[in-house]
Amino acid sequence: MQLADSTTHATVFTGTLNQRTHPWLSDHTVTGITVLPATAYVDLALHAGHHTNHPRLTELEMHKPLVIPEQATLQLQVMTAPLPDSDDLRVTVHVRQESDAPWVLHATGTLSAAVPAAEADLTAWPPADARPIAPADVYTELVARGNEYGPAFQGLTAAWRDGDDLYAEIELDPDTDVTGYGIHPALLDAALHTLGIDTSPSDANEPQLPALWRDISLYATGATTLRVHLGRSGPGSARVLLADAVGQPVAKIESVALRPVETAQLAASDTSTHNRLFAVEWTATALASDGGTDAGDHQAWTILTAGTPATALPESI
Template identity: 45%
Template structure:
């Protein structure tokens, strides 16, 4: 085991077992999306009695091989006043080679209260952003999103605030999210961030590498409403995700791209 104290969760990741993962390709390599790291951390935290993901830092990309898979371990540290450190490591599923650390962070028990819901929709006074051709443009920039990830169907801008509407693409695995046991399916969660591709002024898309104050309010949502606002710390964006009725699904205090 990479780290011994506390609780250890183990599993396996492969394109064969979760074919939708192949739909997150960056410059030709299939990478585990940052949103999947968040989902794994929240799941481990829930099991350990710490529902708030206080902090998550991605340290190394996790490349998923075309054939076979990788073994992963999430090590959750001992309870220290309601907080627990964690780390996620992987190695080749054959057991050969060293463990690679991909992410570290902190889980805690103090859950923030969700902010206002997103019942008023579309957002009043916001300017619509055209979404046609987004995924083709991202593919040209080296970000190949498969069908399950192509959930962004509408977007708006109001000053520094961005809004997005996510619809599960027909015929894809994300249409049956709740049955698969995800808190928020990583492909749908990832689509919440694609609105950045509409306002990046021609830059290539960026991927998140640091997350803070992440809490899941409701399990298994599929159609989503999203609001992104500059975070209080000024370094990133705060994220509110709601369901089709505007009820809170997930909050992120800050994510840094």
């Protein structure tokens, strides 16, 4: 097996990803392009940390969005390796589409063995003085910016604002299986949706995705509903507390920051020709000047290529 990173003393986790085996992926699109949610990288890194006795994800940075092809299967490698002069581990996530394609680095982070104590619970619910926010209004605004969510990701069922603090209730689509996940990416993604609409004016018309995470600790697995407290730490960033349906701690995220998505980069990444449909298109070609030559002697051949106009070649073949 070809390793994405040649680091010695590494632990390697491998897998595959496609829209057939993970149908919920098709419900996460940005400007019409299916993109792996950043929360999936969080779950992958936490999974690696759990199996290497480093369950705390102290940092995770997204480097490049991953476009999910409609038909092709992607290959994944999650690797952990010791950091120099530290008890922490470096974690990386690489992806490629074909077995002979180069690996592409999509995320890097750090794992630690020390997990802090759980924060105060969210049993007092909802906040007494908070002002309700309509979930439908949240999704209307997000769609207007290019963040488009299908049923698996439309988990926001209630939301409130209290000054700079945001609160939300999240429920995962009942058709989504949480088996094997520490915290399902669709559930965690929906927990941040109210944060996505509370951005600076300069970013008001741009889709945004989580890009930088700091200090994530997971206290419980298998959640399908969440209570969420987002404590504002700046435009497009927040400290996040997650609890279950009765207010007991599920996870803590010290900071998550959103960044505008470069839609041109997404479009450029969506260039796979695998299983692309082609159509026949006739192009007019001038006949030979002598007019009397048998048609079989002069044939116009057309080459069809992905992403470029069809080119007629009038040479005799």
